[in-house]
Amino acid sequence: MSTSTALLTDRYELTMLDAALRDGTAHRRCVFELFGRRLPGGRRFGVVAGTGRLLGLLRDFRFDEAELAFLRDHAVVSPETVRFLEGYRFSGTITGYREGELYFPGSPILTVEGSFAEAVILETLALSVLNHDSAIATAAARMSIAAGDRPLAEMGSRRAAERSAVAAARAAYIAGFSATSNLEAGREWGVPTMGTAAHAWTLLHDTEEDAFRSQIAALGTDTTLLVDTYDIREGVATAIRVAGTELGGVRLDSGDLPTVAASVRAQLDELGATGTKITVTSDLDEFAIAALAASPVDAYGVGTSVVTGSGSPTAGMVYKLVARQASDGSWVPVAKASASKASIGGRKTAFRTRSANGVATAEHVVVADGFEQPTAAVDRPDARALQVVLVQDGQTDAAYEGPAGVASAREHHLTVREELPIAALALSKADPALPTTYEDIEA
Amino acid sequence: MSTSTALLTDRYELTMLDAALRDGTAHRRCVFELFGRRLPGGRRFGVVAGTGRLLGLLRDFRFDEAELAFLRDHAVVSPETVRFLEGYRFSGTITGYREGELYFPGSPILTVEGSFAEAVILETLALSVLNHDSAIATAAARMSIAAGDRPLAEMGSRRAAERSAVAAARAAYIAGFSATSNLEAGREWGVPTMGTAAHAWTLLHDTEEDAFRSQIAALGTDTTLLVDTYDIREGVATAIRVAGTELGGVRLDSGDLPTVAASVRAQLDELGATGTKITVTSDLDEFAIAALAASPVDAYGVGTSVVTGSGSPTAGMVYKLVARQASDGSWVPVAKASASKASIGGRKTAFRTRSANGVATAEHVVVADGFEQPTAAVDRPDARALQVVLVQDGQTDAAYEGPAGVASAREHHLTVREELPIAALALSKADPALPTTYEDIEA
The missing domain is CATH 3.20.140.10 (nicotinate phosphoribosyltransferase)
Incomplete structure (x- = not known):
């Protein structure tokens, strides 16, 4: 090129x-x-x-x-x-x-x-x-307003052409997003980057527990574990058993988020992990974010909708x-x-x-x-x-x-x-x- | 970069x-x-x-x-x-x-x-x-099917991020488009390129007639003149007066296209320019193209809808x-x-x-x-x-x-x-x- x-x-x-x-x-x-x-x-x-x-x-x-x-x-x-x-x-x-x-x-x-x-x-x-x-x-600003003080990460690179993805991460950050998954946007434009693990990480290992144990060994207890590869309730229980109640966070990437977030919050609290945060990342847009305002969610990750201008x-x-x-x-x-x-x-x-x-x-x-x-x-x-x-x-x-x-x-x-x-x-x-x-x- | x-x-x-x-x-x-x-x-x-x-x-x-x-x-x-x-x-x-x-x-x-x-x-x-x-x-293939045998050009670079535009021109060509306005797609991927003049060309000149005369001097009678900067009927008349009945084509970029195309075709025929082609380029998508099937249109130019995947x-x-x-x-x-x-x-x-x-x-x-x-x-x-x-x-x-x-x-x-x-x-x-x-x- x-x-x-x-x-x-x-x-x-x-x-x-x-x-x-x-x-x-x-x-x-x-x-x-x-x-x-x-x-x-x-x-x-x-x-x-x-x-x-x-x-x-x-x-x-x-x-x-x-x-x-x-x-x-x-x-x-x-x-x-x-x-x-x-x-x-x-x-x-x-x-x-x-x-x-x-x-x-x-x-x-x-x-x-x-x-x-x-x-x-x-x-x-x-x-x-x-x-x-x-x-x-323009789309990102609306999401940022809807998210209020909760951190909002851009994760849509895979749903945009490869160079547009960098521009999209940059534009979303200007409009109030707090970080991006896109490394090039970090390198070229100084946008803070974030990300921990995908479902492939869990599937790569013989058990979910192996995967969590390894991630914590590499990234520390403060990391965020993706708990919905198999069964969310079991995933959360395994996460806290492996990481202890100091676990940084869990990520939910599927299901009806208001329902799931409430149930995961209750489970975490019962287990004593009251400080463990919940990040949600499944098909969010400004409307879904607004609808989660009253849910026990600590951070959002937005993909497709922000990089495609939400319609x-x-x-x-x-x-x-x-x-x-x-x-x-x-x-x-x-x-x-x-x-x-x-x-x-x-x-x-x-x-x-x-x-x-x-x-x-x-x-x-x-x-x-x-x-x-x-x-x-x-x-x-x-x-x-x-x-x-x-x-x-x-x-x-x-x-x-x-x-x-x-x-x-x-x-x-x-x-x-x-x-x-x-x-x-x-x-x-x-x-x-x-x-x-x-x-x-x-x- | x-x-x-x-x-x-x-x-x-x-x-x-x-x-x-x-x-x-x-x-x-x-x-x-x-x-x-x-x-x-x-x-x-x-x-x-x-x-x-x-x-x-x-x-x-x-x-x-x-x-x-x-x-x-x-x-x-x-x-x-x-x-x-x-x-x-x-x-x-x-x-x-x-x-x-x-x-x-x-x-x-x-x-x-x-x-x-x-x-x-x-x-x-x-x-x-x-x-x-x-x-x-996927969007382009539907447009190409709707256009049938009429040539279909991709002109949407301005509505896509600058490098995506090149990829979009390439993808549209693979799916049946005949050409693109994007020069980089021509250079990098061998897609045929096309294009003649914008409204700025007419506005740059003291009169529409000056603009047409100059374009014909540079590009020959076979070119396509954009006739809707001021008044379409006058634009068509001026175009044929300047170029003669051998004019290659006229382009329409506004108005209700089925109505306008029919009236321009009638005017061209009356003036004896029966071989002058009509290209239409205003906000077309697969549905608009299909709706023009029975209109006297010879070629289509598609912008926004193709580069954004038509929804x-x-x-x-x-x-x-x-x-x-x-x-x-x-x-x-x-x-x-x-x-x-x-x-x-x-x-x-x-x-x-x-x-x-x-x-x-x-x-x-x-x-x-x-x-x-x-x-x-x-x-x-x-x-x-x-x-x-x-x-x-x-x-x-x-x-x-x-x-x-x-x-x-x-x-x-x-x-x-x-x-x-x-x-x-x-x-x-x-x-x-x-x-x-x-x-x-x-x-």
Whole structure:
């Protein structure tokens, strides 16, 4: 696999580039905007994720000989365009919502400014990353809210493509999960990793007791034993007989969890293992987690539902040209006019208004006809600016990248989530928790 | 990003390895099986995909210094286990369904044989690849059947994580799609690529006519013009005025497609452009494609629904220990016993029985207690063997890898799909089209 990300691109972007280099429009300055027309799955808020990953992938967006050879050999573009791509580096500016920030329909999540040539070919990569990671983070935030103070681990790698799994673990952590089973997410993004044993561990041994004894010898009494390979009641009895009442925890991966958790808690308490914790991990989603709130459960592990966005595996964001220079050098806001997919032209600045006690009241978007960002508009005492500069003239702000970027995105998310009105925390399908309001100004 | 795939692994696999190296069970010979308990989304058949990708990723499954340093620094495993992993290479044998093959509940899609140590740590990688790719291929096959002879292009990269998008394009092609927009899928897997222009192309220019004129100058009259940026009727008129009646095609990306396609066809015919084709690309899935069967549409482009598995983004397959050596060296079939997730122990051989006129009648699974594969059982005139050797003693069969593997998987899929009973082609939710029957034998 090549480390270049340049071909993670839809062919039509290069076809357009080819034609634009030919007719001269390739050098027109442009503003592209990445936004969602609606929130996925009737959710009340969205969570922006993927920004820090995108910045790293953007650095690897270059056409090396292997990429150029493919484009040349398959006549995807003309020889002149191959020469242009040889020197390609994004030299424009990207502003956007901070990773971990909440978003609503129409929020200008990313604004990409540069020549048509350099900005148009980022469409697929930017959307791939933001659509996937934000879908996961949006679902994960709801699970994290439902779990309250109980630890919540992401364990869904096996139900997502192998590299998406790493991105999903990262996005879930930003949205409030406490750990992941995915080792690569630990290595690459600093997400805490966890995990003890599968059913195969018990089946490998001649008896369940052998398996438990060996696991405790290797990992200590503080480990978590999986007790549902054969019979749960016997499994729990064996676990405490082998480990003693200081056993760290037991894990339940099947059955009707509220019933099973209550019965296992009673059994553990009877055996004197009152400090042994119960982790549950079977087909949980935000609704199942909420339904276990009153059960004696100490920790959750979530797999399939979080890595697939709990019914909404993509955030459905789009990347649209919203302003460009005309042939006379003036700025023109542009927008698709067809009814079902209309968009709003012009460069946008966003802030979130808040009530006196800090509760968010609206997403406010200021639309400017021209190219300059109308920064003055956000100088309001009741408002919080939502955009930061991620890339300035081709230079990435390192604060948003790598493990440090993930840690600060998580912190930012947990902080701004507190601003949500109570109604936004309900799990049922409904309208967005905040209205998006627009204001037109002359730039 | 590291090219090693070894940390695309759940932590508990290495924890189990650690404990197994300590207690000696790590060297027990084992058989793991990858299978689905049910088909995703009430589908009538599943399509196996990802096998060829997995073989490549398996070759990169090695612990280099960067991976070992992470495991050491975070105390994931003991120093002894770090030393074991240093020399890790899978030396076992993997048999499995050919890529592109159909599968049903209980089909032994992959059988992995080796020591516990070498086989247990492949769980996450194998499941990630097969679960994702098979979910896409299963959805894609239904779309391909619904499209009939009309070309069907995959255009959903922007709605999938950036590397999954490549795998999705590959899986859709295996399941009958004719092309993809994704350039990396073209480069890495030989999938034909396609694409012309987005709305941004029209918006970049001072007028729609300028945009069309420029595209035709660059790509010739045979290109496809996107005509719905402003007003479709005007767009079509402009397209034919600029390109002439020899225009290759027009693309429609919005509106009620049956209505719009009929009206555009009528307009094109009136203008004399009777050979100009109509491609539609707006939010299509298998149901929308089927509903367009009687409309004057020449080609389909499918995005979100195919890359997200059309409602079932994961195939839900599992990887289970089904047989192992006991301490006395004898073979023991093993299985989890808990009611809701029970599995069937023992090594399995599968074949598909067919009626005299070649229609598939059942998935037949022969279960052997021991380690040896009961090959003789498949010598039946009415049956087709389903498993091939993918990896023999650590050596991959190159025929299943790379672009050649993709091409032969696609051919295999299109051939075996013909065996399905007619009822299997219906799009409604139902039971699997074939029953899975089991037969126990003494190995």
